[in-house]
């Protein structure tokens with residue numbers, strides 16, 4: 001019986017996904033801002049010695065923002081491929097995709113404040 005999983009195909013998919021992650025941070029300005037914010041939060045996390053739960057929340061928020069940014073970028077590219085002319089549905093598509101990023105970015109900012117503000121206040 002043949003092994004039911006094509007590992008070579010799975011590995012190839014990982015390579016494509018890795019290229020997507022690299023492209024996201026190399027070419028997309030907003031993604032680089034999110035990368036900078038994530039590196040800052042992780043550095044602060046080490047400084048303040050976060051608990052396991054706080055790390056889990058922080059990493060989840062970072063991953064959600066990056067994933068939303070990746071989907072937003074993908075939709076923008078797809079929309080541009082469909083039509084470079086003004087179209088109300090393209091406007092709606094891009095605005096909704098951007099809304100998705102904004103929603104998780106606000107959530108990440110709130111979680112960041114909840115985790116770090118009490119620790120920052122203790123410094124004074």
Ligand SMILES: Nc1ncnc2c1ncn2[C@@H]1O[C@H](COP(=O)(O)OP(=O)(O)OP(=O)(O)O)[C@@H](O)[C@H]1O
Nearest residue numbers: 028030076083084085086087088090091094095098
């Ligand atoms: N073809 C189009 N038809 C209608 N509205 C568009 C079109 N292209 C862009 N828009 C409008 O302009 C806004 C900005 O679009 P744009 O493609 O520049 O994305 P962006 O948010 O600036 O992201 P990025 O800088 O990563 O490309 C969209 O949210 C949308 O409202």
